[in-house]
Amino acid sequence: MTLFLHDVTLTYPDGDGRLTALDAVELEVPAGTLTAIVGPSGSGKSSLLAVAATLVTPDSGRVVVADRDTARLGAAEKAALRREEIGIVFQQPNLLASLTAAEQLQVMAHLSGRPARQLRRRALELLDAVGLADKADRRPHQLSGGQRQRVNIARALMNEPSVLLVDEPTSALDHERGAAVLDLLVTLTRERSTATVLVTHDHAHLDRMDRTATMTDGRLTHGARPAEPPAAVPAA
Numbered sequence: 001m002t003l004f005l006h007d008v009t010l011t012y013p014d015g016d017g018r019l020t021a022l023d024a025v026e027l028e029v030p031a032g033t034l035t036a037i038v039g040p041s042g043s044g045k046s047s048l049l050a051v052a053a054t055l056v057t058p059d060s061g062r063v064v065v066a067d068r069d070t071a072r073l074g075a076a077e078k079a080a081l082r083r084e085e086i087g088i089v090f091q092q093p094n095l096l097a098s099l100t101a102a103e104q105l106q107v108m109a110h111l112s113g114r115p116a117r118q119l120r121r122r123a124l125e126l127l128d129a130v131g132l133a134d135k136a137d138r139r140p141h142q143l144s145g146g147q148r149q150r151v152n153i154a155r156a157l158m159n160e161p162s163v164l165l166v167d168e169p170t171s172a173l174d175h176e177r178g179a180a181v182l183d184l185l186v187t188l189t190r191e192r193s194t195a196t197v198l199v200t201h202d203h204a205h206l207d208r209m210d211r212t213a214t215m216t217d218g219r220l221t222h223g224a225r226p227a228e229p230p231a232a233v234p235a236a
């Protein structure tokens with residue numbers, strides 16, 4: 001199992017007490033599949049991503065990433081695991097204004113120590129995979145919002161991660177571009193065998209995902225489709 005969370009509980013300090021952000025969460029994401037997490041604001045979705053990314057250590061439970069039990073890892077080993085095995089796509093692309101699309105990707109992988117020419121080749125291959133082969137030398141202000149999000153996704157894949165964590169990738173996009181970005185994420189998940197977790201508010205495209213789970217007050221329920229508004233009953 002590429003990403004595996006077992007009985008994960010996370011609390012934050014809250015006044016005199018503690019607030020439970022994740023409550024006995026179970027999550028298994030096999031390689032090459034995409035799980036969408038939906039749920040209301042404040043229900044714990046971002047906390048789940050932060051724990052899966054090993055950025056936050058839960059109070060209890062197991063977090064296994066690429067067959068490594070993260071509880072056994074020191075800080076340096078965790079940082080290496082993040083760099084080598086985990087790709088993160090944030091809501092806002094956070095691209096560096098002065099760099100071209102290809103450079104955004106290359107700078108990400110620079111620390112890996114691979115030769116510059118090899119990094120450039122990989123950056124161009126990924127930009128091609130996200131449909132931006134002809135935009136490699138554009139800077140962020142010369143790209144549309146959807147194109148910037150594609151650069152963001154390609155950048156997260158630069159180190160060939162086995163786990164891809166995606167936070168609200170379509171929130172800044174219109175319906176059509178949002179759907180195209182989700183299609184792209186499904187394709188990349190299959191092609192690159194990533195275990196992908198996607199947090200989304202957007203219920204419109206859940207049928208494209210392999211699995212859906214709903215977060216409610218820190219508890220994750222699998223398989224349940226989020227409540228849709230009831231269909232209008234035609235007047236008799």
Ligand SMILES: Nc1ncnc2c1ncn2[C@@H]1O[C@H](COP(=O)(O)OP(=O)(O)OP(=O)(O)O)[C@@H](O)[C@H]1O
Binds near residue numbers: 020
């Ligand atoms: N660093 C923190 N310290 C204290 N409380 C926090 C912290 N981060 C999140 N929380 C609280 O934990 C709960 C879960 O927050 P989280 O950000 O995981 O929810 P979310 O489902 O991602 O929300 P949204 O959809 O609005 O981004 C919320 O009640 C939030 O206020």
